[in-house]
Amino acid sequence: MKPGPTARPAGTPGAPARRIGRWRLLLASDLWHAFVHSRVAWLAAAVALLCLGGALFAPWLAPHDPSDLATLDLADSHLPPAWLADGRATYPLGTDDQGRDILSALLYGARISLMVGLSAVALSVLIGVTLGLLAGFAGGVVDAALMRVCDVMLSFPPILIALLIDGVSRAVFPQARDVLAFAVLILALTLTDWVRYARTVRGSTLVERNKEYVQAARLVGVPRWRLLRRHVLPNVLGPVLVLATIQVGQAIVAEATLSYLGVGVPPANPSLGTLIRIGNDFLYAGEWWITLFPGAALVLISMSVNLLGDWLRDALNPRLR
Amino acid sequence: MLSFFLRRLAQAVLVMLVVGMGAFSLFRYVGDPVGNMLGQDAAAAQRAQLHADLGLDKPPAVQFLRFLGHAVTGDFGVSLRQGREVSALIAERLPATVELAIVAASIALAVGIPLGVYAALRREHWDARLTMAVSLLGISLPTFLIGIVLIELFSVLLGWFPSYGRGATIQLGPWRTGLLTVDGWRHIALPAFTLAMYQLALLMRLVRAEMLEALQSDYVKFARARGLPDRVVHFGHALRNTLVPVLTISGLQLGSLIAFSIITETVFSWPGMGSLFIQAVQFPDVPVMAAYLCLIALVFVTINLGVDVLYAVVDPRLRVQASVPEARR
Numbered sequence: 001m002k003p004g005p006t007a008r009p010a011g012t013p014g015a016p017a018r019r020i021g022r023w024r025l026l027l028a029s030d031l032w033h034a035f036v037h038s039r040v041a042w043l044a045a046a047v048a049l050l051c052l053g054g055a056l057f058a059p060w061l062a063p064h065d066p067s068d069l070a071t072l073d074l075a076d077s078h079l080p081p082a083w084l085a086d087g088r089a090t091y092p093l094g095t096d097d098q099g100r101d102i103l104s105a106l107l108y109g110a111r112i113s114l115m116v117g118l119s120a121v122a123l124s125v126l127i128g129v130t131l132g133l134l135a136g137f138a139g140g141v142v143d144a145a146l147m148r149v150c151d152v153m154l155s156f157p158p159i160l161i162a163l164l165i166d167g168v169s170r171a172v173f174p175q176a177r178d179v180l181a182f183a184v185l186i187l188a189l190t191l192t193d194w195v196r197y198a199r200t201v202r203g204s205t206l207v208e209r210n211k212e213y214v215q216a217a218r219l220v221g222v223p224r225w226r227l228l229r230r231h232v233l234p235n236v237l238g239p240v241l242v243l244a245t246i247q248v249g250q251a252i253v254a255e256a257t258l259s260y261l262g263v264g265v266p267p268a269n270p271s272l273g274t275l276i277r278i279g280n281d282f283l284y285a286g287e288w289w290i291t292l293f294p295g296a297a298l299v300l301i302s303m304s305v306n307l308l309g310d311w312l313r314d315a316l317n318p319r320l321r
Numbered sequence: 322m323l324s325f326f327l328r329r330l331a332q333a334v335l336v337m338l339v340v341g342m343g344a345f346s347l348f349r350y351v352g353d354p355v356g357n358m359l360g361q362d363a364a365a366a367q368r369a370q371l372h373a374d375l376g377l378d379k380p381p382a383v384q385f386l387r388f389l390g391h392a393v394t395g396d397f398g399v400s401l402r403q404g405r406e407v408s409a410l411i412a413e414r415l416p417a418t419v420e421l422a423i424v425a426a427s428i429a430l431a432v433g434i435p436l437g438v439y440a441a442l443r444r445e446h447w448d449a450r451l452t453m454a455v456s457l458l459g460i461s462l463p464t465f466l467i468g469i470v471l472i473e474l475f476s477v478l479l480g481w482f483p484s485y486g487r488g489a490t491i492q493l494g495p496w497r498t499g500l501l502t503v504d505g506w507r508h509i510a511l512p513a514f515t516l517a518m519y520q521l522a523l524l525m526r527l528v529r530a531e532m533l534e535a536l537q538s539d540y541v542k543f544a545r546a547r548g549l550p551d552r553v554v555h556f557g558h559a560l561r562n563t564l565v566p567v568l569t570i571s572g573l574q575l576g577s578l579i580a581f582s583i584i585t586e587t588v589f590s591w592p593g594m595g596s597l598f599i600q601a602v603q604f605p606d607v608p609v610m611a612a613y614l615c616l617i618a619l620v621f622v623t624i625n626l627g628v629d630v631l632y633a634v635v636d637p638r639l640r641v642q643a644s645v646p647e648a649r650r
Contacts, residue, residue, distance in 0.1 A: 152336055155621055157580040167602035167610050168347065253463045260465045261587055263602050280469060280588075288473055295466045306461050 034315040041315075044307035051301045055110040062104035063090065067269075081289050094289040097282065105275055106294050110301065112271040116182070117252035120189035125244050127190065128197025133228050133236070135198065136205025143202070150195045158192040158250075159257060165191055166263045181266040185258065189251050196247070197240055204236035238316050246309030249302040256298050272298045322633065329629050333622045340618040344611035345388045348398070349381075397612035402604045407612045411594060416496050417487055418593035421585070422578040424500075424509055425516035430571060433521040437528025438560060441536065444529075452525070459522030464581055468515040468588035475511060482510045485590035512589040516582055520574050527570055531563035538562075565635065572628050576621045 035041050054061060080086055081094045081102075093102040135143040153161065165188040173180055208214060209232065217231050252272075258264035259273030267274060272294045279291025372378060379387075391397070397407040436452055443449040459467075476484035487499040488508035499505030535541060536559050544554045583595035590596070594613065601609035 152339065155336075155625060156617070157577045159583070160580045160617065163583070163598070163602055164610065164614060167605050170602065171347075171605040171607055249461070257463055257465060257584060261584065261599055261602075263599070276466070276469065283469070283473055283477055286477070288477075291469060292473070295469060299462060299466065302463070303458075303461050 031315055035311075038311055038315075040307055041311040044304045044311065047300060047304035048308060051110060051297070051304065052114065054107050055114045058104075058107035058111045062101070062107045063092070064101040064104040066100045066105040066108055080287075093293050094287075096278065096290045102289060102293050105270065106272070106297050109270050109272045109275050109294060110297055112265060112269055113252050113255055113273070113298070113301070116185055116189070116255045116265065116271065117248055120186045120193060120251045120255070121244055121248050123186065123190040124193035124247070125197055125240060128194035129201050129233075129236075129240060131194070132198040132201025133205055133232065136202040137209055137224075137228060137232070146198065147202070150199055153192070153195045154199075159254060161192045162188040162254060162258060163261075163263065166258065170263075181264075185255065185264055188258070189254055192254075193247060193251065196243055200239045200243055201236050204239060205232055208232050208235050242309060242313045242316060245312055246306060249305035249309065252305070253298070253302050272301075325633055326630055329626055333626045336622050337615075337618060340615060341389055341392060342385065344392070344615050345385050347607050347611045347614075348388065349384065392615060397615070398608045400601075400606055400609050402600065402606040402609070407608045410597060410609065411612060411616065412495065413497075414592060414594045414597045416498060417591060418579060418582050418586070418595060420498065420500055421509065421512055421516060421582055421591060421593060422575065424513040425520065425578055425582075426571065426575060428513055428517040429520035429524055429574075432517075433524030434528050434567065436521075437525040438532055438555070440525065441529045441532035442555060444533065453529070456522040456525050459518050460526075462518075464515060464519060464584045465588050467518050468512070468585060471511050471515055472588070483508050484511060487592060512585050512591050515588065516578060516585045519581070520571075520578065523574070524567065524571060528563060528567055531566055532559055535559040535562050569628055569632065572624060572631075576617075576624050579620060580617060 035045075059065075077095055077097050081092065091101050091103070093106070095101055096105070131146060135146040166184060169180070169184045169187075214227065214231055217227055222231070255264060255271060256273030256276070259271050260277045262277065264273055265271045270278070275294035276291050276298070279287070279289075279294065282290050395408045399405065400407050400410055403410065436456075440449040440452045472484045475482045486508060488504035489502040490497045490499045490505060491501045493501075499509060538559075540562075541554060541559055544558050549557075579594075582591075582593060583598055585591065586593045586595035587599055594616075597609060598613045600606070601613065
C-alpha cells in the first residue's frame, strides 16, 4: 500500500505537529536504521560533513585570509609543511610561491568547489526532474524529442560537452570573462548533467502514472500540474536522491578538472582545481605540498560523497545487494 | 538485418548532421568570420569582397550545404590562433593521440581482464578485496590527479620516466610515430598508464561481476559435474562467456579514451589533438573547436554504429526486438 497523499484532505498546510511526526518517522525509518548500522556510511558522512563544515566556516577556521594581499609576505614563500625541517607552526601545510598559507587557500578553495558543485547539481535536478516529469506524463512528440536529445548527449563524455560550452561562451563574450566565468561554469556543468535526471524521472513517471493512486486522483478531478507535483513527484524522487548525491561528487571533480585545464573559475577566486594547477609548476622544485594537499582534499570530498551515494543506493534498493 | 542496419545508419547520419549544424552555427554566428580573417581594421570594400567570396550573403541553408561539402572533404578553414589550415594541424596532432589511446587501451585490457578474473575467483580472500578497493580508487580519482601523483612518484622522486612530450619520434610517411624508439616508449609510459587507469578499473570490475555471474550459471555447474579441471571451467567456459559484454564495453570506451586524453595530454604536455583542443577553447579558436567537435562525433558515431551492428550479428534477438515496434506502426 502506498501511503499516498490522497489519504489527507488536499491542501492542508503543514502544521508544526506534523513536523515532529516526520522526525519520528525518520528515526523509525529503514533508511535511518541502515545508516546507523553501516560503518562505511558513518565514516563517509563524517568526512563529508567535516569537508562541508571546513568549507562553510572557512573565514573563521582559516588561519589567514588568502585573498587579503596585505598579509602576504614574500619572505614566507615556498615554506614546507610545519612538521618538516624548515616549516613554521603558523603555516601548518606550508606556503606557495607568493607566501599564501596552503591550509587557508585550501579551505577557501573547497568553499568555491562545493559552491559550484552544489549549485550545478541543484540546477540540473530542477531542470532534469521538470523535463523528465513532463516527458513521462505527456508522452508523444514531447517525449520522443526529449529522449533523442538525451541519447545524443549521453553518447558524448560530459567533460567534452562542458569544454565546448565553455569555449563557445568564451567566443561569444570575449570581454566579460571573469564576471561570467562562474555562471558559465555552472551552466556548462548543468547542461551536461540534467540529462541523467530527466531520463531517470521519465522512467519512473511512466511507471507511476498508470498506478491506481494516480488514476484515482485523476478521477477525483485533481488538476494536472497538481497531480504531478503532489502525487507523482514524491514517488519518483528516490532514485533522484541517489543520483544527485553521486553527481555532487562528479560535479566537484568536473569543476576541478575544468579549473585544472585553465577554463574553470577565474584565477582571482581559486578553487581546488586551480590550486592544483598552480602547484603543478612547482612539483619539479620538490614543492609537492602546494599541489598534493588540495589534491588530497579533492579526493577526500569526492570519495566520501561517492561512498555516501553508493550506500544510499543500496539502502533504498535492497534488491541490488 | 539489412533494414536494421539501414535504420541505425540513418540515425548515425542524423546525429552527424545535428553535430554538423552545431559546428556550422559556431563558424557562422560565433564571432565574426570576416573580421577574424582580415583583422579588425580592414577596408570596407575588402570586407564586402570577402563577405561575398565566402558566400555569407547567401541564405543560411545554402551556406550550411556549402559548409557540409567542405567538412566532408576535411576542409575546416584556417585556425585563428596559428593561421594554418585546421586540417593540417589536426593531421599533425592525430598520430600522438591515437598512439596514446591505443597503448592505454592495451594496458587496460592486458591488466584489467586478468585482475578481474583473479578478483572473481578469489573473492573471499584479502588480496582480491584489496584489488577491489584499489579499483574503487581508480574510478573515483580524477584523471589529472592520477597523472600528477604518477609524475611526482616516477619522474620527480624516482626519475624513471620523463613527464612531458613524446621524446624521439620517427616520421613514417604522413604518420609521426613514437613507438619505434626506446625514448618514445619511455615517454608514453606515464601518460598511457594515467589514461588507462580509469578504464582498467572499470574493466576489472566489469569482468569480476560478469565472471561471478557466469560461475553461478548452470553450464558451469554442469562442467564441474562432468569433472572438468578448474582451469578449463574457469577459462574455457566462464571467461569465454563473459568476454562478449566486456569487449563491447571496451569498444565503446575507446571513444572516451580519446576524449579523456584531453586531460592526460594537458598534464603531460603531450602534443596531441586534446591539447590542441584545450588551446582552442582557451583562445577561443572557433574553427579548431568546430573541427575537433566533428571529428570526435564521427569517432563516437562510428564506434556506436559498429558495436550495434556487431551486436545484432551476434545476438539475433536484438534484430527482432528492433523491428517489432516498426511492425506495429
